[in-house]
Amino acid sequence: MAAAAVAESQFHVLAVDDSIIDRKLIERLLKTSSYQVTTVDSGSKALEFLGLHDDDGQSINLVITDYCMPGMTGYDLLKKIKESSSLRDIPVVIMSSENVPSRISRCLEEGAEEFFLKPVRLSDLNKLKPHLMKTKIKDQIKQQSQRQQEEESDESDFQSPSPPQQQPQESQQSQQQQQQQQQQQQQQQQQQQQQQSNNNKRKALEEGLSPERTRPRYNGIATVV
Amino acid sequence: MERNQQLRRQLASMRQSLFDQGHLDEQFILLEELQDDANPNFVEEVVTLHYRDSARLITTIERALEKSPLDFNKLDGYMHQFKGSSTSIGAKKVKAESTQFREYCEAGNGEGCLKTFQLLKRDYATLRRKLEAYFQLARQAGPNEIACRPK
Numbered sequence: 001m002a003a004a005a006v007a008e009s010q011f012h013v014l015a016v017d018d019s020i021i022d023r024k025l026i027e028r029l030l031k032t033s034s035y036q037v038t039t040v041d042s043g044s045k046a047l048e049f050l051g052l053h054d055d056d057g058q059s060i061n062l063v064i065t066d067y068c069m070p071g072m073t074g075y076d077l078l079k080k081i082k083e084s085s086s087l088r089d090i091p092v093v094i095m096s097s098e099n100v101p102s103r104i105s106r107c108l109e110e111g112a113e114e115f116f117l118k119p120v121r122l123s124d125l126n127k128l129k130p131h132l133m134k135t136k137i138k139d140q141i142k143q144q145s146q147r148q149q150e151e152e153s154d155e156s157d158f159q160s161p162s163p164p165q166q167q168p169q170e171s172q173q174s175q176q177q178q179q180q181q182q183q184q185q186q187q188q189q190q191q192q193q194q195q196q197s198n199n200n201k202r203k204a205l206e207e208g209l210s211p212e213r214t215r216p217r218y219n220g221i222a223t224v225v
Numbered sequence: 226m227e228r229n230q231q232l233r234r235q236l237a238s239m240r241q242s243l244f245d246q247g248h249l250d251e252q253f254i255l256l257e258e259l260q261d262d263a264n265p266n267f268v269e270e271v272v273t274l275h276y277r278d279s280a281r282l283i284t285t286i287e288r289a290l291e292k293s294p295l296d297f298n299k300l301d302g303y304m305h306q307f308k309g310s311s312t313s314i315g316a317k318k319v320k321a322e323s324t325q326f327r328e329y330c331e332a333g334n335g336e337g338c339l340k341t342f343q344l345l346k347r348d349y350a351t352l353r354r355k356l357e358a359y360f361q362l363a364r365q366a367g368p369n370e371i372a373c374r375p376k
Contacts (some may be wrong), residue, residue, distance in 0.1 A: 019306070021274050021313045028267060068247050068305065097309050119252050119313055 011132045012036040015048045016065035016077065017095070026064065026095075026120060034126045043072030047080060049167040050087055060090055061132050067096035067103065075107055087136070091131040118197055139216075232366040238360050248352045252315030275314045276353055282307045283346065290339060294369045300338060301330040318348040 013035045015026045023039045025204045030037045040046050043065070048192065050060060067074040074094050081087045094107045097118040104115045116124045243249045252269075263335065282349030285302050298355040308323035322345035 019309055019313075021271060024271055024274060025256075025259075025313055028264065032259060069284075097305075097312065117236055118309065119255070121255065185288050 004117060007158040010034070010036045011136070012038070012059065013128075014046060014060045015039045015064045016041075016043060016063065016069070016074070018042060018066065018069045022066065022095075029120060029122055029125055030064075033128075043069060043077035043080075045101065046077055050081070050090070061135060062091045062093065064093040064095060064128075066118075067094050067107070070097075075103075075110065078107060078110050078112055089135060091128075091135060093128065093131075111143070121160060149164060229366060230350070232362065236359070236362050236366050239355075239362065243352075245353060248348075248355065249319055250315045250317040250320075252312065254315070256314065270361075272314055272356055274314075275310050279307055279310050279349070282310070283349070286342065290342060295335045295338065295340070297330040297333055297338075301327055304330065315332060316349075316352055319352060322348060 013030050015023060015030065015037060017023045017039070018041050020041075023041065027037045038049065038060075042137060046063065046065065052062075054136065055130050063077075065074040065077050071116055072080075074096075081090060083094055088111075092111065093111045093114045093116060094112045095116045095118050096103065099117055107115055111196055114124075150212050243253075256268045256271055267268045282303055286300065286307070289300050289303065304326050308320060308327070311323060313326055323342055326338055326345065329335075329341060340344045
């Protein structure tokens with residue numbers, strides 16, 4: 001069930017680059033790979049955006065940032081993200097036009113998932129999927145366990161769901177209850193996803209966002225190729 | 226229909242010569258691959274953005290080269306930006322000249338910077354002119370007519 005849910009919702013990537021051309025390029029590449037994209041032109045704007053949308057449905061699943069930027073470099077941004085308790089689980093990828101081994105290892109040591117040399121190719125973006133899947137599944141497991149905890153403390157009208165761990169003797173009865181639980185969770189998941197997609201339709205504030213929908217939107221649920 | 230075929234052939238040969246003459250590299254092809262029915266003018270959009278962006282940088286570099294003494298750090302920084310932009314559209318010659326310029330900056334060689342910059346400006350202007358003509362022709366040939374890539 002978790003795998004199907006992950007496949008349906010769209011990953012949202014935040015791309016950070018001070019070059020307008022590279023922003024346009026990375027946006028196109030990401031959209032071609034069926035990601036939802038927001039672009040900003042500086043590290044500080046990136047943090048602003050991340051902080052603003054920390055709790056709501058606009059959550060960012062991955063940050064991809066240029067290394068060389070005036071003011072806050074991509075490395076600085078990476079550090080800030082990894083130092084933040086609310087943001088540190090977001091995978092970060094660094095891009096650079098310069099192949100400097102010490103730079104690359106510094107970034108990887110600081111927690112960057114990948115380091116791409118510019119110009120970035122579509123094939124580079126294929127490396128992002130595993131990092132994104134990891135966090136999405138982590139999120140869902142977190143959400144599921146949160147909901148289970150809530151359900152356990154709830155007093156519901158009809159059968160109160162029993163805790164998932166059952167004694168072997170009660171296996172048949174517990175299976176039914178588990179199925180009900182799963183259905184409830186699925187419904188809640190769907191509701192959450194619907195809410196997320198509604199939130200995703202809201203335009204975020206930053207400049208550099210591309211407002212045109214050149215592809216038909218399927219209610220925030222991407223057609224995953 | 227025949228007129229269109231002629232245009233398309235012209236377009237294809239224009240495009241090919243840009244590669245043959247070393248003005249463009251495979252990054253340009255990657256841009257073309259990102260173009261589709263939903264984004265039919267992607268390449269032209271990127272190229273236009275590039276020229277707008279880089280023209281500003283050229284002026285900045287020019288002014289910086291008039292200063293005395295030369296600030297090689299600043300010059301290198303500007304050229305780094307310029308090179309990045311040129312790389313992104315596949316401007317092969319210009320990219321090579323940018324690299325050379327940066328090497329002269331690192332060596333503190335003002336003469337070298339000046340000479341290289343002149344060459345760069347020349348090749349930059351040439352490519353710009355050729356690409357403008359190319360896109361103009363592409364528009365005449367019809368919206369979906371991107372020249373077929375040589376197999």
